[in-house]
Amino acid sequence: MTGRLRGVALALACLAGLASPAVAQDYPTRPIHFIVGFAAGGPNDIVARILGEWLSNHMGQQWVIENRAGSGGMLAAGQVLNSAPDGYTLMFVAPNNAIGTSLYKKLPFNFIRDSVPIAGTLRLANLMIVPPDFPAKTVAEFVAHAKANPGKLNFASSGNGTSVHMSGELFKLMAGIDIVHVPYRGSSAAYPDLMTGKVHVMFDNLPGSINFAREGKLKALGVTTAQRWPSTPDIPAVGETIKDFEASVWYGIAAPKGTPAPIVEKLNKAVNAALADPKMVARFAELGAVPMPMSPAEFGKLVAEETEKWRKVVEFANISVD
Numbered sequence: 001m002t003g004r005l006r007g008v009a010l011a012l013a014c015l016a017g018l019a020s021p022a023v024a025q026d027y028p029t030r031p032i033h034f035i036v037g038f039a040a041g042g043p044n045d046i047v048a049r050i051l052g053e054w055l056s057n058h059m060g061q062q063w064v065i066e067n068r069a070g071s072g073g074m075l076a077a078g079q080v081l082n083s084a085p086d087g088y089t090l091m092f093v094a095p096n097n098a099i100g101t102s103l104y105k106k107l108p109f110n111f112i113r114d115s116v117p118i119a120g121t122l123r124l125a126n127l128m129i130v131p132p133d134f135p136a137k138t139v140a141e142f143v144a145h146a147k148a149n150p151g152k153l154n155f156a157s158s159g160n161g162t163s164v165h166m167s168g169e170l171f172k173l174m175a176g177i178d179i180v181h182v183p184y185r186g187s188s189a190a191y192p193d194l195m196t197g198k199v200h201v202m203f204d205n206l207p208g209s210i211n212f213a214r215e216g217k218l219k220a221l222g223v224t225t226a227q228r229w230p231s232t233p234d235i236p237a238v239g240e241t242i243k244d245f246e247a248s249v250w251y252g253i254a255a256p257k258g259t260p261a262p263i264v265e266k267l268n269k270a271v272n273a274a275l276a277d278p279k280m281v282a283r284f285a286e287l288g289a290v291p292m293p294m295s296p297a298e299f300g301k302l303v304a305e306e307t308e309k310w311r312k313v314v315e316f317a318n319i320s321v322d
Contacts, residue, residue: 024262037073039186043208072161085258095163098306119271120294126224139241146177154180156190156199167203167247206288
């Protein structure tokens with residue numbers, strides 16, 4: 001390389017180094033598309049819209065919530081991971097993204113490899129809910145009823161590979177019962193059948209289920225944690241009946257691999273500011289969720305740990321989706 005070319009290359013490198021902070025300083029200059037892998041009205045969608053509203057008001061650009069339901073959120077993941085890494089297409093992340101890595105055998109992507117963690121948002125429990133006239137009033141009574149009727153009961157979920165599905169699989173295994181999985185295109189699609197008894201139980205995220213339980217449209221038997229959940233102290237934990245049962249849920253945000261670090265950092269600070277807002281804390285508490293502020297690295301570590309945890313459950317249960 002000639003001296004002149006070296007000079008040009010050095011100048012371009014310097015400009016590139018200066019460009020990233022400048023891009024981050026101006027970012028965002030147009031609407032941000034926040035992709036949710038489930039239908040509108042479900043718990044993921046509810047949380048995304050609450051968070052998106054706050055971020056729209058504080059970042060100067062609209063956060064547009066887009067629902068891309070299908071394949072347990074894998075369709076949405078594929079869309080986001082194949083989009084431009086410019087900070088304008090982001091992904092609502094939940095346990096289904098960790099579970100899908102081992103559950104789906106033919107994914108065209110590797111979530112951990114192909115994504116960039118941005119922030120954690122919330123931690124919550126799932127709620128074990130049954131139709132209001134279901135004969136069981138407790139977790140123990142449900143297990144006894146299922147054992148007396150092997151293969152006759154079914155459990156709904158928001159799709160294959162979701163935390164709602166895997167909570168049910170874990171419960172099935174640890175309780176030693178035979179109940180049949182019925183996947184839907186999101187939790188909201190399952191509720192009419194659950195309320196009328198066409199399906200018999202669901203382990204849905206608290207934000208989507210707690211109001212139905214409070215209104216008496218469904219009956220809550222337990223939260224999917226080892227101990228009782230802070231926002232619902234009157235509802236027993238499934239772990240009180242089935243020793244060591246635990247299937248808590250977490251939410252976060254990710255971007256496509258290659259998204260500039262300054263943009264990731266700016267997004268992380270904005271999300272953590274939202275989670276520190278007392279009004280937001282109170283609003284999420286009404287849904288049974290607690291803030292989970294994290295650095296990008298901390299959220300990435302959580303996703304990796306959860307991916308390994310659920311891989312063991314998928315293998316033990318011997319389930320897969322092509």
